[in-house]
Amino acid sequence: MLTANPQVPVRVDGRHVPVTAAIVSYVEEKIAHLHLDHPRIIDAHVVLDVQKYRHFCEILLHCANHLSIEVTDETDDLYSAIDGAIAKLAQRMRKFKGRMMRGHRPRQGQVKHFREEVLELPVSFPESDAEQPTVVRTERYPVKPMHVDEAVLQMEMSNRQFIVFLNANTEKVNILHRRKDGGYGVMEPVFE
Numbered sequence: 001m002l003t004a005n006p007q008v009p010v011r012v013d014g015r016h017v018p019v020t021a022a023i024v025s026y027v028e029e030k031i032a033h034l035h036l037d038h039p040r041i042i043d044a045h046v047v048l049d050v051q052k053y054r055h056f057c058e059i060l061l062h063c064a065n066h067l068s069i070e071v072t073d074e075t076d077d078l079y080s081a082i083d084g085a086i087a088k089l090a091q092r093m094r095k096f097k098g099r100m101m102r103g104h105r106p107r108q109g110q111v112k113h114f115r116e117e118v119l120e121l122p123v124s125f126p127e128s129d130a131e132q133p134t135v136v137r138t139e140r141y142p143v144k145p146m147h148v149d150e151a152v153l154q155m156e157m158s159n160r161q162f163i164v165f166l167n168a169n170t171e172k173v174n175i176l177h178r179r180k181d182g183g184y185g186v187m188e189p190v191f192e
Helices: 021-037 078-102 148-156
Strands: 010-015 041-051 054-063 067-075 142-146 162-167 173-178 184-187
Touching (some): 010 021, 021 041, 021 078, 041 078, 054 078, 078 148, 148 173
Parallel strands (some): 010 041, 142 162
Antiparallel strands (some): 054 067, 162 173, 173 184
16 A cells, blocks of 8 residues: 655555554654654555564665665564564664765766576476476566675665675676675676
């Protein structure tokens, strides 16, 4: 359900819970207060879920500078789950704003989109009776030019395991991933 708020478009979806007008207005009011903390919010997507006695609230916030912030909270009450997720969101936004104010670099270059394709097996291979792997989901992923420290900041703001980006220094595609020891690793594909 999309709302008519001209400042920040908020979409509220419910899993196993009906989304009422009161819940939508409560979420819109809470997110409108966030707009003062970070004035460049593009849109917000809120997913509410109820499973037995656990109430979940997941918020995905799209901001300018290609920043996506994801937070989740789980409590025994739906409204307190929304409040907890909003508090986490405000904390992450303040952290991002502080880092951006310390060292802002102007962006160079354009966002490049790579098309992902699934290729079929050649006819010459013998087919076996075993199950063939299936592609569950295909996703288009925009590759944005950014510096490594910006990619690390983007990774800290989300729960993703990796980020594909165009390194602004080398103008090559890099992949930043989380390591098991808590650090980050950068991979740069080399085509021979």
